[in-house]
Amino acid sequence: MNIPSAADGALDVLLGDYPHTRVLRDGTIPVEDVECRFLTASPLHSAFPRMVRGLEFDVCEMPVATYLLARDAGVPVTLLPAVLIGATHHHSLTRLPDGPDLDPRRLAGHRIGVRSYGQTTGMWVRGILREDYGVDASDVTWVTTEDAHVASYVNPPNVERSPTGAVAALLQAGDVDAAVLGPRAIGVQGIPLVPVIKDAEEAAAAWTERHGTVPANHLLVVRDDVLRSRPDAVTAxxxxxxxxIDETAAERDLTTAAGRAVTAGWSDTLARGLEVAARYALEQGLVSAPVDLARIQKDMAFLEG
Structure with a gap:
């Protein structure tokens, strides 16, 4: 892998646009003694394969599932304990309002659309289906519109690749019975969608209570070579x-799971969330071996200095 480097010493940082990242980008909160180039990508998810395939950025926002796949594939990045976005996902399994009234316990044999099998929202939904409704990932045909961000990842045999460009279009064409769409994606499809899980809010609240965490979607990673050469800059x-994150708390609704999900620093809540994500990833064939969570935490120890 050809690892790029910044000749001028600036850190190339790719972050999404949120209140807690905007204050860094506009200089309201400075990164002490470090010059940062805050980069953007549209859509944001287009940056993730650029990071895990070409290590294009020094520090990059990254979905949890992409990080776990990349780590399993030996991509030299280290996780930083900042949850940039998160949410519950019982409502992320959707169907057309005039489509079949699906029972989440009886989805075996059905076809479900998802952007890619390695998408984080899909990982959370498949875990929920297995844990709460007894449906294994292997019981369903997953129809995808994109490849996984990690180029070396090989989909399980029950995954089909569709030439259709959008997951919602699979629903409209009748090629799938349901579709996995993240909270932000649901509102921009141009068609009304309803959750397959009718009591989605109550079921999600029970899940978060049981696990003591909110599912994280995007965290942060740093290239290992940058961490080795510039640990003080990464820490800053x-x-x-x-x-x-702390100073923009008032801009998040902390009564919601999505509002509570945004955090910085290692915590029991983050540890529990990563533990569940790692288990789901192993059950679904996203990773080839159990994830060493103790090692992940140990790699973050430089932040404690």
Whole structure:
């Protein structure tokens, strides 16, 4: 892998646009003694394969499932303990309002659309289906519109690749019975969608209570070579982000799971969330071996100095 480097010493940082990242981008909260180039990508998910395939950025927002796949494939990145976005996902399994009234316990044999089998929202939904409704990932045909971000990942045999460009279009064409769409994606499809799980809010609340965490969607990673050569710069960036998360708390609805999900720093809540994500990833064939969570935590120890 050809690893790029910044000749001028600036950190190339790819973050989505949120209140807690905006204050870094506009300089309201400075990254002490570090020059950062805050980069953007549209859509945001287009940056993730660029990071795990070409290590294009020094620090990059990254979905949890992509990180776990990348780690399993040996991509040299280290996780930083900042949850940039998260949400519950019982409502992310959707159907057309005039489509069949599906029972989440009887989805075996059905076809479900998802952007890619390695998508984080899909990982959470498949875990929920197995844990709460007894439907294994292997019981369903997953119809995808994109490949996994990690190029070396090979989909399980019950995954089909569709030439259709959008997951919602699979629903409209009748090629799938349901579709996995993240919270932000549901509202921009141009068609009304309803959750397959009718009591989605209550079921999600029970899940978070049982696990003591909110599912994280996007965290942060740093290239290993950058961490080795510039640990102080990475620490300064992380601390600025942590301050941004703290000082923009009023802009999040902390009564919601999505509002509570945004955090910085290692915590029992983050540990529990990563533990569940790692278990789901192993059950679904996203990773080839159990994830060493103790090692992941140990790799973050430089932030404690």
């Amino acid at each position: 960036l992380f601390r600025a982000l942590a301050r941004g």
